[in-house]
Amino acid sequence: xxxxxQHLQRGRSCIDxxxxxGSSGTGGVIKRRLRALLAAHAGQLSFVRGEDLDHxxxxxxxxxxxxxxxxxDDLATAIIDYCSNARTLEKIAGRFRRHGMPAVQAxxxxxxSSGRLRSAQRGAHKLxxxx
Numbered sequence: 001x002x003x004x005x006q007h008l009q010r011g012r013s014c015i016d017x018x019x020x021x022g023s024s025g026t027g028g029v030i031k032r033r034l035r036a037l038l039a040a041h042a043g044q045l046s047f048v049r050g051e052d053l054d055h056x057x058x059x060x061x062x063x064x065x066x067x068x069x070x071x072x073d074d075l076a077t078a079i080i081d082y083c084s085n086a087r088t089l090e091k092i093a094g095r096f097r098r099h100g101m102p103a104v105q106a107x108x109x110x111x112x113s114s115g116r117l118r119s120a121q122r123g124a125h126k127l128x129x130x131x
Contacts, residue, residue: 001068004045008064015064021057034060044068075099076107079130080116086127 007015022028038047044066050056069077075096082095093104108128111117117128 001070004062004064005067005070008067013063015062016059017062018059031057031060038062041068071099072103072107075103076111076116079104079107079111081130083117083128083130086120086122086129088125088127092128 004015017034019030019034020028022031035047035049038045038060044064045068046063046065048061048063050059050061053061078096079092082092087095089105089108092108093101096104099107108117112119112128117130120127120129
């Protein structure tokens, strides 16, 4: 996603993604997942399958229009949803541990300073809530 967004910022009009066509002849996993991702973000981009462009199923041509959400954007949205009930930082970090503690802490700090999360002290615990 970051490479796509950088490409868009530089003003380039086309990205040719070479993903191969899969060894089974029915299409590889990478090709299917890439095209599913592109289809899910149809509002931000358009794409042309290689089969339709030059009869080559091993690549896809992507035409960026708008930036795609970053992992940090997705994490922030997920944290806001998770904090519909008040949660401690430890609970939030446990739920999103695959992102790593520094990324979770940075997201919570940013969300709190922007007012999208509220913090409150309850006894010895600092709680965060999105409502």
